[in-house]
Amino acid sequence: MDIRTNIRKHGLRVGCMAIVMLLVLIVLTGIFWGSSHFIVRHHVVFYDNLPEKFDGYKILHFSDLHIGTFRGGREGDVETLVKLINEQNCDAVVFTGDMVNRESCELAGMRDVLSQIKAPDGVYSILGNHDYGTYAGYEGKEQEADVEKLLLYQRGFGWTPLLNDHVKIYRGKQSISIAGIENYGMPPFPQKGDLSAALKGLKKSDFIVLLSHDPDFWRMNVLKTSVQLTLSGHTHAAQFKIWGWSPVSWKYNEWSGLYVDGNHVLNVSEGIGGYIGPFRYGAWPEVSIIELRRIK
Numbered sequence: 001m002d003i004r005t006n007i008r009k010h011g012l013r014v015g016c017m018a019i020v021m022l023l024v025l026i027v028l029t030g031i032f033w034g035s036s037h038f039i040v041r042h043h044v045v046f047y048d049n050l051p052e053k054f055d056g057y058k059i060l061h062f063s064d065l066h067i068g069t070f071r072g073g074r075e076g077d078v079e080t081l082v083k084l085i086n087e088q089n090c091d092a093v094v095f096t097g098d099m100v101n102r103e104s105c106e107l108a109g110m111r112d113v114l115s116q117i118k119a120p121d122g123v124y125s126i127l128g129n130h131d132y133g134t135y136a137g138y139e140g141k142e143q144e145a146d147v148e149k150l151l152l153y154q155r156g157f158g159w160t161p162l163l164n165d166h167v168k169i170y171r172g173k174q175s176i177s178i179a180g181i182e183n184y185g186m187p188p189f190p191q192k193g194d195l196s197a198a199l200k201g202l203k204k205s206d207f208i209v210l211l212s213h214d215p216d217f218w219r220m221n222v223l224k225t226s227v228q229l230t231l232s233g234h235t236h237a238a239q240f241k242i243w244g245w246s247p248v249s250w251k252y253n254e255w256s257g258l259y260v261d262g263n264h265v266l267n268v269s270e271g272i273g274g275y276i277g278p279f280r281y282g283a284w285p286e287v288s289i290i291e292l293r294r295i296k
Helices: 003-032 075-087 140-156 216-222
Strands: 039-047 057-062 092-095 123-125 165-171 174-180 208-211 229-232 257-261 264-268 286-294
Touching: 039 257, 057 075, 075 286, 123 174, 216 229, 216 264, 229 286
Parallel strands: 039 286, 057 092, 092 123, 174 208, 208 229, 229 264
Antiparallel strands: 057 286, 165 174, 257 264
Protein backbone atom coordinates (compact mmCIF):
# COMPACT_ATOMS: atom_id res chain seq x y z
CA MET A 1 0.00 0.00 0.00
CA ASP A 2 1.60 3.29 -1.07
CA ILE A 3 1.59 6.53 0.89
CA ARG A 4 -1.02 8.14 -1.40
CA THR A 5 -3.52 5.35 -0.66
CA ASN A 6 -2.94 5.80 3.07
CA ILE A 7 -3.51 9.54 2.78
CA ARG A 8 -6.76 9.02 0.85
CA LYS A 9 -8.09 6.52 3.40
CA HIS A 10 -7.11 8.78 6.28
CA GLY A 11 -8.81 11.73 4.60
CA LEU A 12 -11.94 9.65 4.03
CA ARG A 13 -12.07 8.64 7.72
CA VAL A 14 -11.56 12.23 8.84
CA GLY A 15 -14.28 13.43 6.45
CA CYS A 16 -16.76 10.81 7.67
CA MET A 17 -16.03 11.66 11.30
CA ALA A 18 -16.54 15.36 10.58
CA ILE A 19 -19.91 14.68 8.92
CA VAL A 20 -21.06 12.52 11.84
CA MET A 21 -19.97 15.16 14.37
CA LEU A 22 -21.79 17.86 12.36
CA LEU A 23 -25.00 15.79 12.28
CA VAL A 24 -24.78 15.14 16.02
CA LEU A 25 -24.27 18.86 16.63
CA ILE A 26 -27.32 19.72 14.48
CA VAL A 27 -29.51 17.19 16.30
CA LEU A 28 -28.43 18.35 19.76
CA THR A 29 -28.85 22.01 18.79
CA GLY A 30 -32.28 21.32 17.31
CA ILE A 31 -33.50 19.47 20.41
CA PHE A 32 -32.04 21.46 23.27
CA TRP A 33 -32.00 24.98 21.80
CA GLY A 34 -33.78 25.23 18.47
CA SER A 35 -37.13 23.89 19.65
CA SER A 36 -37.54 26.86 22.01
CA HIS A 37 -35.72 29.52 19.97
CA PHE A 38 -38.83 31.59 19.25
CA ILE A 39 -38.51 34.25 16.58
CA VAL A 40 -40.76 37.02 15.24
CA ARG A 41 -41.13 37.68 11.51
CA HIS A 42 -42.62 40.98 10.33
CA HIS A 43 -44.23 41.14 6.90
CA VAL A 44 -45.76 44.28 5.36
CA VAL A 45 -48.30 43.72 2.56
CA PHE A 46 -49.78 46.47 0.40
CA TYR A 47 -53.25 46.68 -1.12
CA ASP A 48 -55.05 49.35 -3.09
CA ASN A 49 -58.48 48.20 -1.85
CA LEU A 50 -57.68 48.06 1.88
CA PRO A 51 -60.17 50.25 3.76
CA GLU A 52 -58.43 53.47 4.76
CA LYS A 53 -59.09 53.04 8.48
CA PHE A 54 -57.26 49.68 8.43
CA ASP A 55 -54.05 51.15 7.07
CA GLY A 56 -51.39 49.85 9.48
CA TYR A 57 -53.61 47.10 10.90
CA LYS A 58 -51.53 44.29 12.41
CA ILE A 59 -52.45 40.61 12.58
CA LEU A 60 -50.37 38.20 14.61
CA HIS A 61 -50.27 34.82 12.91
CA PHE A 62 -49.09 31.63 14.60
CA SER A 63 -49.68 28.01 13.72
CA ASP A 64 -49.06 24.34 14.50
CA LEU A 65 -48.68 24.61 18.24
CA HIS A 66 -48.75 20.81 18.65
CA ILE A 67 -49.16 21.27 22.38
CA GLY A 68 -48.09 17.69 23.08
CA THR A 69 -44.57 18.80 22.15
CA PHE A 70 -44.52 20.96 25.28
CA ARG A 71 -45.83 18.48 27.83
CA GLY A 72 -43.61 16.64 30.29
CA GLY A 73 -41.59 19.57 31.61
CA ARG A 74 -41.62 22.06 28.73
CA GLU A 75 -44.75 23.95 29.74
CA GLY A 76 -42.60 26.99 30.52
CA ASP A 77 -41.90 27.36 26.79
CA VAL A 78 -45.64 27.89 26.21
CA GLU A 79 -45.59 30.72 28.76
CA THR A 80 -42.65 32.25 26.89
CA LEU A 81 -44.59 31.98 23.62
CA VAL A 82 -47.71 33.61 25.06
CA LYS A 83 -45.66 36.49 26.45
CA LEU A 84 -43.97 36.96 23.08
CA ILE A 85 -47.33 37.04 21.28
CA ASN A 86 -48.78 39.65 23.64
CA GLU A 87 -45.64 41.81 23.45
CA GLN A 88 -46.26 42.40 19.73
CA ASN A 89 -49.41 44.44 20.53
CA CYS A 90 -51.24 43.39 17.38
CA ASP A 91 -54.86 44.24 16.61
CA ALA A 92 -55.93 40.61 16.16
CA VAL A 93 -54.39 37.18 16.71
CA VAL A 94 -55.06 34.19 14.45
CA PHE A 95 -54.09 30.54 14.87
CA THR A 96 -54.10 28.37 11.75
CA GLY A 97 -54.52 24.85 13.09
CA ASP A 98 -52.87 21.77 14.60
CA MET A 99 -53.44 22.63 18.23
CA VAL A 100 -52.61 19.07 19.33
CA ASN A 101 -50.58 16.09 18.17
CA ARG A 102 -53.17 13.35 18.63
CA GLU A 103 -56.14 14.24 20.85
CA SER A 104 -57.81 16.99 22.82
CA CYS A 105 -56.72 15.78 26.27
CA GLU A 106 -53.24 17.20 25.53
CA LEU A 107 -54.78 20.61 26.34
CA ALA A 108 -55.68 19.65 29.91
CA GLY A 109 -54.21 22.14 32.36
CA MET A 110 -53.27 24.68 29.66
CA ARG A 111 -56.24 27.02 30.08
CA ASP A 112 -54.54 29.44 32.47
CA VAL A 113 -51.64 30.10 30.12
CA LEU A 114 -53.33 30.00 26.70
CA SER A 115 -56.24 32.17 27.85
CA GLN A 116 -53.69 34.93 28.43
CA ILE A 117 -53.36 35.49 24.66
CA LYS A 118 -55.25 38.72 24.07
CA ALA A 119 -55.87 41.18 21.25
CA PRO A 120 -58.25 44.16 20.94
CA ASP A 121 -60.17 42.56 18.05
CA GLY A 122 -60.03 38.99 19.34
CA VAL A 123 -58.25 35.66 18.87
CA TYR A 124 -59.46 33.43 16.03
CA SER A 125 -58.61 29.81 15.25
CA ILE A 126 -59.22 27.01 12.77
CA LEU A 127 -58.64 23.25 12.82
CA GLY A 128 -55.69 21.45 11.27
CA ASN A 129 -55.35 17.82 10.19
CA HIS A 130 -54.09 16.77 13.65
CA ASP A 131 -57.14 18.27 15.39
CA TYR A 132 -59.66 15.65 14.25
CA GLY A 133 -58.55 12.75 16.45
CA THR A 134 -57.56 10.58 13.49
CA TYR A 135 -53.97 10.26 14.75
CA ALA A 136 -55.38 8.76 17.96
CA GLY A 137 -57.43 6.27 15.93
CA TYR A 138 -60.80 7.88 16.69
CA GLU A 139 -63.70 7.33 14.29
CA GLY A 140 -67.39 8.18 14.12
CA LYS A 141 -69.01 9.55 17.27
CA GLU A 142 -65.80 9.14 19.27
CA GLN A 143 -64.00 11.34 16.77
CA GLU A 144 -66.79 13.94 16.80
CA ALA A 145 -66.70 14.02 20.61
CA ASP A 146 -62.95 14.64 20.67
CA VAL A 147 -63.22 17.47 18.14
CA GLU A 148 -65.96 19.06 20.24
CA LYS A 149 -63.78 18.81 23.36
CA LEU A 150 -60.95 20.54 21.50
CA LEU A 151 -63.31 23.33 20.42
CA LEU A 152 -64.58 23.68 24.01
CA TYR A 153 -61.00 24.11 25.17
CA GLN A 154 -60.41 26.84 22.59
CA ARG A 155 -63.60 28.66 23.48
CA GLY A 156 -62.59 28.37 27.12
CA PHE A 157 -59.35 30.17 26.22
CA GLY A 158 -61.49 33.03 24.90
CA TRP A 159 -60.71 32.16 21.28
CA THR A 160 -63.28 32.13 18.47
CA PRO A 161 -63.08 29.02 16.25
CA LEU A 162 -64.04 29.70 12.64
CA LEU A 163 -65.55 26.56 11.12
CA ASN A 164 -66.33 27.48 7.51
CA ASP A 165 -67.48 30.85 8.79
CA HIS A 166 -66.33 34.45 9.05
CA VAL A 167 -66.43 37.50 11.29
CA LYS A 168 -66.31 41.19 10.45
CA ILE A 169 -64.09 43.68 12.23
CA TYR A 170 -65.15 47.30 12.11
CA ARG A 171 -63.50 50.69 12.29
CA GLY A 172 -66.47 53.02 12.16
CA LYS A 173 -68.40 52.08 9.02
CA GLN A 174 -65.41 50.41 7.36
CA SER A 175 -64.63 46.73 7.87
CA ILE A 176 -62.45 43.79 6.99
CA SER A 177 -63.48 40.14 7.27
CA ILE A 178 -61.60 37.21 8.79
CA ALA A 179 -62.83 33.91 7.37
CA GLY A 180 -61.77 30.43 8.41
CA ILE A 181 -62.21 27.04 6.81
CA GLU A 182 -61.89 23.61 8.34
CA ASN A 183 -58.95 21.51 7.19
CA TYR A 184 -58.78 20.83 3.48
CA GLY A 185 -55.72 18.94 2.29
CA MET A 186 -54.67 16.21 -0.05
CA PRO A 187 -55.56 12.65 1.11
CA PRO A 188 -55.16 11.16 3.66
CA PHE A 189 -55.76 14.50 5.40
CA PRO A 190 -59.38 15.54 6.11
CA GLN A 191 -61.20 17.53 3.43
CA LYS A 192 -63.81 19.39 5.46
CA GLY A 193 -63.13 22.92 4.27
CA ASP A 194 -66.00 24.74 2.57
CA LEU A 195 -64.86 28.07 1.16
CA SER A 196 -68.29 28.98 -0.21
CA ALA A 197 -69.82 28.62 3.25
CA ALA A 198 -66.99 30.61 4.86
CA LEU A 199 -67.48 33.50 2.42
CA LYS A 200 -71.29 33.40 2.33
CA GLY A 201 -72.72 36.92 2.47
CA LEU A 202 -69.44 38.64 1.61
CA LYS A 203 -69.00 40.78 -1.50
CA LYS A 204 -66.16 40.69 -4.00
CA SER A 205 -65.31 44.24 -2.95
CA ASP A 206 -64.84 43.21 0.71
CA PHE A 207 -61.33 42.89 2.10
CA ILE A 208 -60.98 39.26 3.23
CA VAL A 209 -58.34 37.50 5.31
CA LEU A 210 -58.69 33.71 4.99
CA LEU A 211 -57.36 31.17 7.51
CA SER A 212 -56.58 27.82 5.84
CA HIS A 213 -54.36 25.26 7.53
CA ASP A 214 -52.97 23.63 4.40
CA PRO A 215 -51.24 26.09 2.01
CA ASP A 216 -52.06 23.92 -1.02
CA PHE A 217 -55.63 25.18 -0.68
CA TRP A 218 -54.44 28.64 -1.80
CA ARG A 219 -53.39 27.51 -5.26
CA MET A 220 -56.20 24.94 -5.59
CA ASN A 221 -59.11 27.17 -4.60
CA VAL A 222 -58.29 30.69 -3.41
CA LEU A 223 -56.58 32.23 -6.46
CA LYS A 224 -59.86 32.13 -8.38
CA THR A 225 -61.65 34.15 -5.67
CA SER A 226 -61.41 37.74 -4.47
CA VAL A 227 -59.72 36.74 -1.18
CA GLN A 228 -56.74 39.06 -0.78
CA LEU A 229 -54.74 37.49 2.08
CA THR A 230 -54.48 33.83 3.10
CA LEU A 231 -52.71 32.62 6.25
CA SER A 232 -51.60 28.97 6.53
CA GLY A 233 -49.22 26.61 8.31
CA HIS A 234 -48.98 22.80 8.16
CA THR A 235 -45.56 22.35 6.53
CA HIS A 236 -43.35 23.16 9.58
CA ALA A 237 -40.66 23.69 6.91
CA ALA A 238 -39.98 20.04 7.86
CA GLN A 239 -38.56 21.48 11.12
CA PHE A 240 -35.23 21.66 9.27
CA LYS A 241 -34.01 24.47 7.06
CA ILE A 242 -30.52 25.38 5.96
CA TRP A 243 -29.52 28.25 3.64
CA GLY A 244 -33.18 28.85 2.85
CA TRP A 245 -33.79 25.27 1.72
CA SER A 246 -35.89 22.55 3.35
CA PRO A 247 -36.69 19.01 2.15
CA VAL A 248 -40.38 19.93 2.42
CA SER A 249 -39.87 22.02 -0.75
CA TRP A 250 -39.98 18.70 -2.66
CA LYS A 251 -43.63 18.33 -1.66
CA TYR A 252 -45.07 21.86 -1.37
CA ASN A 253 -44.80 24.75 -3.82
CA GLU A 254 -45.54 27.21 -1.01
CA TRP A 255 -44.01 26.14 2.29
CA SER A 256 -42.55 29.14 4.15
CA GLY A 257 -43.05 32.90 4.23
CA LEU A 258 -44.80 35.20 1.77
CA TYR A 259 -46.00 34.33 -1.72
CA VAL A 260 -47.67 36.76 -4.13
CA ASP A 261 -49.84 36.07 -7.17
CA GLY A 262 -51.44 39.21 -8.55
CA ASN A 263 -53.54 40.73 -5.77
CA HIS A 264 -53.39 37.50 -3.74
CA VAL A 265 -50.90 37.06 -0.89
CA LEU A 266 -50.20 33.88 1.10
CA ASN A 267 -48.20 33.63 4.32
CA VAL A 268 -47.08 30.15 5.39
CA SER A 269 -45.98 29.97 9.01
CA GLU A 270 -43.26 27.46 9.91
CA GLY A 271 -45.20 26.80 13.11
CA ILE A 272 -44.30 26.34 16.77
CA GLY A 273 -44.19 22.69 17.88
CA GLY A 274 -43.74 19.48 16.00
CA TYR A 275 -45.34 16.09 15.63
CA ILE A 276 -41.96 14.47 15.00
CA GLY A 277 -40.70 15.66 18.39
CA PRO A 278 -39.05 18.68 20.01
CA PHE A 279 -36.57 19.31 17.22
CA ARG A 280 -36.08 22.37 15.05
CA TYR A 281 -33.02 23.51 13.17
CA GLY A 282 -33.14 26.56 10.92
CA ALA A 283 -36.93 26.38 10.84
CA TRP A 284 -37.14 28.03 14.24
CA PRO A 285 -40.54 28.23 15.99
CA GLU A 286 -42.06 31.48 14.79
CA VAL A 287 -44.83 34.00 15.10
CA SER A 288 -45.54 36.37 12.22
CA ILE A 289 -46.76 39.94 12.24
CA ILE A 290 -48.75 40.71 9.10
CA GLU A 291 -49.05 44.49 8.71
CA LEU A 292 -51.68 45.68 6.23
CA ARG A 293 -50.88 48.88 4.38
CA ARG A 294 -52.96 50.83 1.91
CA ILE A 295 -51.39 51.94 -1.36
CA LYS A 296 -52.03 55.66 -1.50
